[in-house]
Amino acid sequence: MIDRILQPAVDRFEAARKNRLNEWIERARQVFAQYLGGATPSGYGAFGAATLDLDRWTRTLKGPGEPWNLSEELAQLEQQIPRLPGSRWVDINSEVSWVHQFNEQLAPYEDLVGLLRQAEALSYGRWVRPERPSWQDFSPAEWSLCPLVLVEGSQASAGLLLDLLASGLPLKILVQRSLQACFQARSGRGAALQPEIDLGWMAAGLRSAYSLCVPAGWAGERLEAGLASARAALFCLIEVPEEFEQLAVDSRTILPLCYDPDRAEKGAGPLELIGVSLNCPGWLPVTEEGLDDEGEACTREGALTPADLYARLSGAAAQFDGPPADQPGISLADYLAADHERRLHHLPTLAIRRANLRWTQEVVPPWLVGFCQRRLDLWQQALRQLGPLEAPSQAKPPVAAPSEVHPSPAEAVRSAMARLAAKLMGLEPSGLEALSGGLANPTTAVEPPKEQPPKPLTSSSGLPWIDSAKCTSCDECTRINAKIFAYNDQKQAFIKDPKAGPFRDLVKAAEKCSASIIHPGSPLNPQEKDLAKWVARAAKYP
């Protein structure tokens, strides 16, 4: 696959990169040329030369700091150009650490970029003192001049790959595997995550890396964009015969995504789900023509699952357990949706259209049931986690003012992505159990718990609340009691903990509030001193 898909993309990148490099260097040469050739001047005019000991003064200022002594550096640069290293593969199993290999590769480019920056600044009438920049500070445009550092990731563990991605080094990691191989990983907890298929999702969870997970044939422009990105990139390319690519996606076997953290800046969201309709939370319905037992043409309606893909992909070689015998069979989709009781008395079956176009019902083996269960869970989980969630820990205004309900969606997405990644990487126990449970015992698979929206706090609940959107951030309430009142990330006050202080403080805050948006509710502690007085004063702020 490297030869077929990746290498041509790398070659195209290299050709374009060398063009860019030559253009930049030519431009720099032109800028420098304006400052070359003259004798080194005092830089202080004849007036300065007549009055100042310029040697002494420039020594005092520490360094000559003049832009017109560039000839030497320019000559060095010109010598260097043929020796600037190009894109290369890095051996992660080598004795020499990959960090070292990476730095070695980039070092000449740091010198180059330093000089280009000086030229760039000079062309705008600005002078930047010579300083060797670090590749970490390169702008995207400067990165586009640097060669690629590629890693063949298929030989490494998922853990190591995520380490590489998280290191911040803009490595380009290729992971490739055939779809068949994915189906063959049948047992064992380690295989539960199907890292080859889901590595892309894990990488997306890091939020800082470019991540592409698609059937290999779909890589195309997104692969090139990933190569050109200034970020670390993971290309998880699943080799699927071309005629099965769409099916692999439609059956939820592959959940193809492209996560480009920079796309947010380009005016779209960072996450792109490829070739998937988002408005179907379960299996895709499917209608197929075939012949019934009598040989009559009939249409069968069902759901498309990974088992269908497996059956078609493997053809006659597919291992199924024959038609159901002692127990009635129900379709795999129904089985997966069934409750525990129903599952106990039914077998999951798959309708397979044989070469003679007749349908046969075959029992699906447990490993494949588990596989399908996990794919469905992941799909639903992904959708649920990425959907608009309620903001965490945000005090809410009463229902009476629904237009004011604005959870912080950015926060929601951020935490959703983090949680999804944690689950995928097995860092969150509940998530891991939910995912691996299906394998150990399909019948115990449970729907992930539905996110409970926080109960809206209304005046009728008796709890205090703040119409946060109208807060003027005057600090009055937080000064009275910083345990009860706090600011959210929009710097608007909300009630952090109504029990953290006396009812008195709530009332005083309501009275002081310059925007009159604090509603003290009713007292939580009936023992509080002078309560009647405070309740009376609170009445003005229902």
Next chain:
Amino acid sequence: MDFMHLDEFIESHCARPQAVDFEGEAARWCPGCGDFAILSALERLLAKEAVDPSEVVCLSGIGCSGRFPYYLKTFGFHGIHGRAIPISTGVALANEKLKVITVMGDGDCFSIGLNHWLHGLRYNVDLLALVFDNQIYGLTKQQASPTTPQGTWTTTTPGGAWLPAIDPLALALNMSNRSFVAQTATWLPGHLQQTLESGWAHRGLSFIRILQRCPKFSPQAYGEAQELRERFVFLQPAEGSQASAEESLADRLEHDPSDLKAARRLLQEEPRMPLGLLYRNPAVPSYQALRLRARPSRAEKLLALENLLDRFSL
């Protein structure tokens, strides 16, 4: 869950800066000071616009408002009394990329800096010029300002302010070439926010008078909160912008902000104080657009210098 809107949703909200990202030093104004509201609103505005803090310069004069730049995490310049507009003009002329916020008090802008303010309106440099008008000198402890209402007791007018207050809105409207005049108040955070946003979007000097009360020296300025309906009137919001939540609190008046005559008439005939966008003319070129030219390259400059010296050559 509405999956169809996932992209849109992520686009509009992911990785955006938050208001707190623009918070500088801990603000130290008196409790209840309206400056807090302006600071928060501005932080929210900068977050919403997702600007690079190093490309924003906030400049101030002297007074309580002068402390504003310290509390904002952008480039800040705390200058001298009344002169924020000239310095801002220099900053804006120096680098068109910079967004410039000029913060002044009523004494700062309307008294010692009046000349710069009126001429600033005429130059129409691209600034967001905010005047925090609490009708009093606060930092120097309760002296009369040009907007102190006649008869008000202050330490310099123990018999009550001798003179009627100036009307900054009328002055601004009657200056030639002005392009943006608005008024809002600190106790109307939604309206304040919206007004700042429209000022930010305007290319030219966006003059926004922000009514506020000094909790120490002018707590009754502009009347009690419950008098809102008698004392104020909201101007019909600009096309495309929504009415803020507070606009149910007082009457609304139809007003076309592109109609200068109507704006002047409104000030003369309407007894209530207008809140909102009084005048806006996006067609007035900013001073930068009028004056700044492309920078020639060094080679071009050297050639031009030769030609210039030729004219003095013997």
Next chain:
Amino acid sequence: MSKSPPIREHILEILSDAGEGAQKAGGIFAKASAKMGNYLWTVEIIPAEIQPPAHTTRGSSGIRIRFGADPVTNAGDQANLIFAFNEMSLLARLEADSLAPEVVLLIDDFWAQQEETQANYRQVVARVVAGGGRVIPVPLTQLLQDADAEQGKNTLALGVLSYLYHRDLSLVEEALRQSFAHKETAVIDANCALLHRGYDWAGGAVDFRVKIPAKPSKHPMLAMNGNQALGIGAIAAGFELCSMYPITPASSASVFLAKEFEAFGGVVHQAEDEIAAIGVALGSNYAGKPALTITSGPGLALKTEFMGLAVMTETPLVLVDVQRGGPSTGLPTKIEQSDLLAALYSTPGDAPKVVLAPTSIEDCFEVMITARRLAEDLRTLVVVLSDANLATGVQTFKRPPADRPDYFRPLEIEPVGTEAVPYQWDPETGIAPRLIPGHHRIPAMTSSLNHDPKGLVSYDGASNQRSHQMRRLKLNRLRESLKTPPLLGASQGDLLVVGWGSTLGAIEEAAAQAQKEGLAVSACHLRFLNPLPPGLKGLFGGFRQVVTVELNYGEPKEPGQLARLLRAETLVDVQSFAKVWGRPLMPCELLAEMRRLIQAQEA
């Protein structure tokens, strides 16, 4: 026709009512003379009013041209030849004691024939003759009428003078055509005809001619006035914004820039007042566009608060003060050097700044490059003290090379770490790296209040002491790098005269003459007024007497401004020769003073 005496230089004045074009004719005469290879200094004689009444002393307008075979460094002594278009213009100069006793006077005799002016005419001319002068009446008005022209006395006069001084008429005509280039061809041709008419008339009627030797220079030369040189210097130094408010005599520099600056991407911003003018310049520098402000005395007074702000916030800023007579509105068009102490000390609080003074027209060009550089090196205010003498004086000087690398110096963006703060003073130099909005990624606070290295307000005494120390340290370090000014003459003697700014040429001329006469006089001139160069005390120690020469008001017990400054600096009892006649220093008056002082020492 008598033989011309062997003279190496001459001072010519052409005087007329305002609007009669004496200055234009003088300019053409000067240009042609410079082309022939004479060195020169010209200075305009400007009435203080725009439309002064004609035929009065107040309306006297004209030009003085000192030209010669050797380099000319100042406007010189009294005039050797005067061409007056009427007797009242002449009277003004007579009263100003601007005529040499043996002056040759050419005067339009039209006024001798007019009933209402003839008495006055005779009286004024008689005064000239009584002083030893020679009068040559010229029928200027008559010649004009004969030519059937209404205007052009000045061109006729130019023709007469061209004959008198053996000017190359083709060069004069070329300069005239250049000067009238924007006029219609008919007008130009008519003026050329008048030029020849004047020349021919003189050839037939005047038996007085002077030949000033002239040798064309091998090096290309320029001729311009000091304000033009300031403007071109500002352009070459890489300034991109000139923020100003109109004031005499500074305006002409900004006016010049207004026309030329845009070709260099520059802007002249005419601010609403002097205060805003410096404020805009300061803001521009703060945000990374090199800017300057140009003013004169009353403007300087208004700018003092901003000058303090530049020092306090350590914002580079160049302020040019083209000095005029003061205090208050004073003498707007006349020279004085009386802003020295104001430049140094008018800012309330301790505000150390750099103060430079150009000494010639060429210096006006060069000083701008130095000023910008030092302002940015030191992150502080640099004041350049020019004056009305330089502003209006035209001098020839060598054309600077075409592509000097110090032209258009780029703005320096210092690389700073991510932890940089705006006032991270280097303990050895007091200089902190400059953080520029839009160029550095670190939002930084700049404050007019006393501040700590982070730019945050600090009210504690130790912090205040420290920041003052740092601001002073910068200038102390600069001072160490200054050269002790050279002496003209021996390092020991009876008298050392010390000057500053535009009086250099006159002082050196007088000192050289005194030395020729055998007087033990040396001269020393200051270009840096703050910090003062080191070694002055040692220099002064070689002389019996040290006297400053300056154009401000001084008395024996209240000496001139520089004298006071030098007394404080050196603890030497420096005296001053400080005068405020509103005209440039004449070498002869200083020479007389030198003689007097040395005689007094002997007595």
